Amino acid sequence: MPLTIDEIHKEFAHCPYLHHLGIEIVSFEEENVRIKLNIKNELLNTNGTLHGGVYASIIDFVQSMHLRSVTKTRCVTMSLTVHFTAPVKTGYIYAEAHIISKGHKTAFVDGVIKDEYGNVVSKGTGTFKLIHV
């Protein structure tokens, strides 16, 4: 039985790691998912910029949210490649995703993070396995 978009939204809204990072869901509609993060000191690396693990976590989240908003299934990440294009220190960042290709069991999804001025700060591509219950 496929989940509804509201059920999927609720699952993510209660995700502990999402809350631990401080990620907020701006919009969660079919094929239209947008999340944002207010950069706080606890998310920084020793250079005083946002930690690479946070960038990668956000890309993974937005990709799986976007994919699940379309498929209404569960999915798991099989691999992720992230390019770190610019550092950010303060303010907000926003992330969105789109599906490159989707089969019955596998999907490829692109994700992008932009700063509050619209500059791309990170991009990534993930490979996901779709779980049909």
Add this chain to the structure above:
Amino acid sequence: MINERNYNSHSAFFNHLGIKREPNENKNVIISLNMKEEHCNESGVLSNGIYYTLLDIALGTSITEMKNCFTITINMHVQVYENRYVEQLTCKGRSINITGNIGSGVGDIFDENGNHCASGSATFKIIPAGGERKY
């Protein structure tokens, strides 16, 4: 200039997740994490973001220790083998090549039973201690 910081110090995010540094094994940098509820994803199992973070830290530190420098991650590729609840994770990272101001590292993550959970590789820009950061 970044010479006022110790390149061996841990980041705020390292402490925020509760990661621990373990003694090196051979030339492997070892870090570990005891899993807590805040590390779980929407399905109640370990979030993949933890894997990415552990690998970024372990691989970057392996370059830092070879060159006594700061590092900036340029790109990272991670393959995930396990999506389930675990008690403890151990990440082992090592540098495999350093040429000029670019370093590469590889690493693996294992659970408390020795199961291989994830592996990754990453490329880093090297910033000498006391050098100027140009992104």
